[in-house]
Amino acid sequence: MQTLLQQLINGLSLGSIYALLALGYTMVYGIIKLINFAHGDIYMLGAFWGYYVINYWHFNFIFALLSAMLVCAVSGVIIEYLAYRPLRHSPRIAALITAIGVSYFLENGMSYLYGSSTRSFPQIIKQVNYHFGGVQISNIQILILVTACLLMILLQLIIKRTKMGRAMRAVSVDPDAAELVGININRTISFTFALGSSMAGAAGVLIGLYYNSIDPLMGMTPGIKAFVAAVVGGIGSVPGASLGGFLIGLLETGVQAIGLSAYKDAAVYLVLIIILLILPAGIFGKNTKEKV
Amino acid sequence: MKANFKYNICWLIVMIAGFYAINTLILVGVINAFIENMLVTIGINIILAVGLNLVIGFAGQFSLGHAGFMAVGAYATAIITSDHANAAGFWTSIVVGIIIAIVAALIVGIPTLRLRGDYLAIATMGAAEIIRIIINNLKITNGAAGMFNIPQFATWPVVYIMVCVTSILIVNFIHSRGGRAAMAVREDEIATESMGINTTKWKLAAFVFGAATAAIAGSLQASYVQTIAPTNYNIMESIAILIIVVLGGTGSITGSFVAAFVLGILDTVLQDFGTLRMVIYAVVLVVMMVFKPSGLLGTWEFSFKRLFGHRKPKGETQA
Numbered sequence: 001m002q003t004l005l006q007q008l009i010n011g012l013s014l015g016s017i018y019a020l021l022a023l024g025y026t027m028v029y030g031i032i033k034l035i036n037f038a039h040g041d042i043y044m045l046g047a048f049w050g051y052y053v054i055n056y057w058h059f060n061f062i063f064a065l066l067s068a069m070l071v072c073a074v075s076g077v078i079i080e081y082l083a084y085r086p087l088r089h090s091p092r093i094a095a096l097i098t099a100i101g102v103s104y105f106l107e108n109g110m111s112y113l114y115g116s117s118t119r120s121f122p123q124i125i126k127q128v129n130y131h132f133g134g135v136q137i138s139n140i141q142i143l144i145l146v147t148a149c150l151l152m153i154l155l156q157l158i159i160k161r162t163k164m165g166r167a168m169r170a171v172s173v174d175p176d177a178a179e180l181v182g183i184n185i186n187r188t189i190s191f192t193f194a195l196g197s198s199m200a201g202a203a204g205v206l207i208g209l210y211y212n213s214i215d216p217l218m219g220m221t222p223g224i225k226a227f228v229a230a231v232v233g234g235i236g237s238v239p240g241a242s243l244g245g246f247l248i249g250l251l252e253t254g255v256q257a258i259g260l261s262a263y264k265d266a267a268v269y270l271v272l273i274i275i276l277l278i279l280p281a282g283i284f285g286k287n288t289k290e291k292v
Numbered sequence: 293m294k295a296n297f298k299y300n301i302c303w304l305i306v307m308i309a310g311f312y313a314i315n316t317l318i319l320v321g322v323i324n325a326f327i328e329n330m331l332v333t334i335g336i337n338i339i340l341a342v343g344l345n346l347v348i349g350f351a352g353q354f355s356l357g358h359a360g361f362m363a364v365g366a367y368a369t370a371i372i373t374s375d376h377a378n379a380a381g382f383w384t385s386i387v388v389g390i391i392i393a394i395v396a397a398l399i400v401g402i403p404t405l406r407l408r409g410d411y412l413a414i415a416t417m418g419a420a421e422i423i424r425i426i427i428n429n430l431k432i433t434n435g436a437a438g439m440f441n442i443p444q445f446a447t448w449p450v451v452y453i454m455v456c457v458t459s460i461l462i463v464n465f466i467h468s469r470g471g472r473a474a475m476a477v478r479e480d481e482i483a484t485e486s487m488g489i490n491t492t493k494w495k496l497a498a499f500v501f502g503a504a505t506a507a508i509a510g511s512l513q514a515s516y517v518q519t520i521a522p523t524n525y526n527i528m529e530s531i532a533i534l535i536i537v538v539l540g541g542t543g544s545i546t547g548s549f550v551a552a553f554v555l556g557i558l559d560t561v562l563q564d565f566g567t568l569r570m571v572i573y574a575v576v577l578v579v580m581m582v583f584k585p586s587g588l589l590g591t592w593e594f595s596f597k598r599l600f601g602h603r604k605p606k607g608e609t610q611a
Contacts, residue, residue, distance in 0.1 A: 091542075097581050098577070098578050101575075102574070105571060105574035111567055111570075112571055224527065231414055263429065265421060266426070273404065273415050273418050273419065276404075277407075280407060280411065
């Protein structure tokens with residue numbers, strides 16, 4: 001029972017990182033139907049930004065987190081403007097290759113500028129472990145969970161309650177109709193990228209605190225897994241992405257806990273395939289019938 | 293057969309001429325070991341790209357799992373030729389690799405080919421990763437360390453011949469009834485189904501065919517490079533093959549050839565740049581896609597039939 005609870009806590013902390021990343025994937029996919037392969041690398045940028053401002057400018061945690069979100073939002077918008085906007089009406093596979101190209105560019109650009117070695121993230125918050133009946137939980141895990149949940153609630157409010165959020169939903173349903181009623185599509189898409197990328201930036205700083213180590217290729221695997229999480233939850237759905245992220249995190253730590261850590265990624269992909277076969281649009285996805 | 297006899301003879305002449313051209317250049321010394329290595333890598337990439345182009349460009353099924361099937365072929369060759377280091381062992385290993393890849397493709401394809409577009413891509417990617425992780429944890433494959441000292445049987449003539457054979461088989465498949473059915477599925481699956489074509493069967497046929505050629509390429513690569521490790525067959529390898537296909541133009545076999553050459557040469561030229569190499573590569577990729585999203589050749593296909601000026605409606609591709 002204790003190990004189960006312990007794994008639950010570990011899984012939820014890891015899962016909240018995946019959930020934050022998955023939100024970016026799901027929003028971008030929902031609005032322009034593009035698998036933004038560079039999203040994992042935005043998360044890497046966020047972690048590196050956190051590393052630099054904490055080490056050199058001595059920012060505290062809150063400022064590091066907020067500035068990383070801002071920087072990532074700006075880079076997300078720039079990437080969208082330079083690389084994805086010219087391709088909005090070309091075949092989707094071309095846009096996908098561009099996203100992969102941007103991802104290569106960010107990974108290798110950072111390796112070129114800062115070296116590909118692993119760095120240790122400054123421990124700005126001292127780790128304190130609390131014990132509740134044999135279950136250990138650290139203040140960093142609590143911080144990650146609380147920050148992630150706050151950000152997700154904030155995102156949900158932005159999407160459901162603000163004018164821009166309504167515009168985002170309108171564009172994702174039908175871009176042409178949205179344009180007809182006077183929504184500026186370009187600005188809406190930029191805003192979506194900014195929101196998604198800022199979530200990734202926050203996740204980058206949080207993972208730096210949690211795992212202590214960052215490197216230029218750190219975004220690759222979590223990026224793919226977060227995309228899997230978004231697909232499992234139902235791509236395009238914000239609650240689905242959060243749920244998918246937590247599910248993948250729990251699954252991964254669960255498989256690790258029963259001693260099959262070598263197969264943890266395989267388990268994630270297997271669950272993905274099974275869920276897609278049972279619910280082709282994911283857990284919260286809308287199943288659209290194709291018409292002739 | 294008879295109708296296309298003239299063109300088939302032309303292609304045969306081109307292939308034999310190409311073989312002797314490379315042979316002579318090696319004898320004369322224009323092609324040194326370095327360039328030969330580049331050409332073999334290009335050849336293997338051509339097999340991979342043409343196979344993936346069949347799945348993506350002609351059957352319209354977006355697969356991101358090509359590297360998984362490549363791994364199957366590579367490990368079949370590595371394991372069998374390590375025990376039986378002779379030519380018979382090598383050819384047996386290719387056949388075994390193809391058979392295992394076909395079985396794996398059927399297991400992966402029958403359930404997942406019901407999915408569409410990006411969902412299929414992500415499912416096939418997952419399947420390929422599962423294959424890789426299983427290889428990573430098996431004893432017979434020597435786990436994550438990979439296998440070394442694989443006997444070299446895949447010299448450049450072997451690779452050249454296999455490039456010709458797989459291309460002929462795939463081009464013939466494309467121009468057969470099955471290939472037309474697969475292209476119809478690409479254009480509109482529901483309309484195809486209502487014409488009485490078994491869409492699942494032809495999608496699966498193209499997918500399995502692609503997987504088999506990937507296994508051949510994997511065998512050749514393992515035997516040529518002589519060292520393999522599971523990390524060589526991760527998602528990045530699948531993406532590298534996808535890049536060749538898209539850069540050449542999905543739906544153009546000629547394009548896959550051209551793109552494999554362009555990228556192979558680019559890769560060799562950029563080798564001196566170190567880390568900067570991948571940065572330049574990424575920029576070239578993004579710029580290419582932004583300015584020419586349909587790939588280098590689009591769906592254009594080189595054809596002797598057109599060269600000889602036979603009447604042919606515009607926009608149709610023929611071999």
